[in-house]
Amino acid sequence: MAAVRLRTKQERTKDNRRFTKTEKREDVEEGQFVQAVERMKAGDKQGLKEIYQAYIGYIYSIVYQIIQNKENAEDVTSEFFLRLWERAGQYKTESGGHRGYLAAIARNMSIDFLRKSGREQLVDTGEEDVEPDDKTAGRLSVEQEVIEELSMQEALERLEVKEREIVHLKIMGELTFREIAGILHMPMGTVTWKYKNALEKLRRCGYHE
Amino acid sequence: MSKNLENEYKEYIRTETPDMWERIEKSLPEREAVWEEKQEAGDKRAEKSKSRQKNNEVRGRKRTAKFYARIGGSLAAAILVLVVAAPVLKNQLFSGGQSKSNSESSFTMNAADEACEEAVQTAGSTGSMAEVQDTDGVEGFEEAQEAFDEAVKDEPEQEAGAEVNAEEAAESPKEAVSEIGLVSLELTISRIEENEAGEAVYFAESETGESCSFVLAEDAFVEEEILQEGGILQGKRYAVELEKGEEGYRAVAVRKK
Secondary structure, X not given: OOOEOOOOHHHHHHHHHHHHHHHOOOOOHHHHHHHHHXXXXXXXXXXXXXXXXXXXXXXXXXXXXXXXXXXXXXXXXXXHHHHHHHOHHHOOHHHOOHHHHHHHHHHHHXXXXXXXXXXXXXXXXXXXXXXXXXXXXXXXXXXXXOOOOOOHHHHHHOOOHHHHHHHHHHHOOOOOHHHHHHHHOOOHHHHHHHHHHHHHHHHHOOEEO | OOEEHHHHHHHHHHHHOOOOHHHHHHHHHHHHHHHHHHHHHHHHHHXXXXXXXXXXXXXXXXXXXXXXXXXXHHHHHHHHHHHHHHHHHHHHHHOOXXXXXXXXXXXXHHHHHHHHHHHHHXXXXXXXXXXXXXXXXXXXXXXXXXXXXXXXXXXXXXXHHHHHHHHHHHHOHHHHHHHHOEEEEEEEEEEEEEOOOOOEEEEEEEOOOXXXXXXXXXXXXEOXXXXXXXXXXXXXXXXXXXXXXXXXXXXXXXXXX
């Protein structure tokens, strides 16, 4: 392989910045979100209710995927909205899209919950501990399984936990791969690859993009 | 019959999510009370920190004035030494080859000695001044360093890293080039696998049939079009910039071919 000196790290960083700027989509709902936050700051519960109605499914699923227990997931989700109410003043529009912001808070709160309840290892040691057979089942489903129609729940059970998280953030959060990589602390290449794998598995279960 | 993933998924999430609004709404008044208490406490804390900040500002101004006064003093002393010593030393130098009377030369020597002694004394005193000043200078530097660190803290990590690299490059350009040295190749992705760290490992082949594998660097630049297509795909050809690390190649940029 002929080694050619190309761009320095600084140049790459510049490139990435330029890229991030162009990648940012114009989110029409961002304005609505900011308005709701402003109302919350003024003590108007309606602002919180609007956010709740728009994002309860999105947030609850993020929390549930990590905690894996309905009751606890409900507790953490409620706590999430209460915290959002209390800290409405801390939201900054320039910090990126609000969906990514919400997802990051929900994830952190869920991981904190597990940490406090002594179940940290369950998350940190990987998905294998949560669902030992999922990974193998997932791989088999891509390689061997014939196309079959399954319910959404059954189809999602064929995905790895991380794949499910990525699919959720992509579909419900409409986040970019870069944003997802930031939230999940994973390299972007891995995120795109896992998403592609997940889509392939779902396609085999009868779901198309 | 195939179903639309997005619609089905959204519907599934909608049906699976419990309604928690009543529960949240009930907790809001309690939270408001707690929040108000917290805010009051926060206001008090803010007032305290304000007065502390004012005191610090005044103290800082006094310290700066003191610092400049000391610098001025030591500079004046140094200039005085130069003014006194320079003509004497000059005389001594130029009179070196000329014949002079003993008394004259002894006078010159004495004068030079005196000047030297004076210079040494003054230097000694400025030295001690410098010591004092130094300790103050260290304090000042530390303060400045703290302020700078705080200012820099807000900058993105990447940039800080880039600056460090630039410094390293300035120190040893040859090494830096070899460290930064990248390989640019057109590669066809033959397969993608997951490594132990859960990263995607891309196995690829070059035009000449050479094969290699790489992972994506965390700050890798991936072209927008590639992302829109669903990431780096098997069987596709890309222009890849590879960087060799301890654990093999890492792609720092991937573009469409």
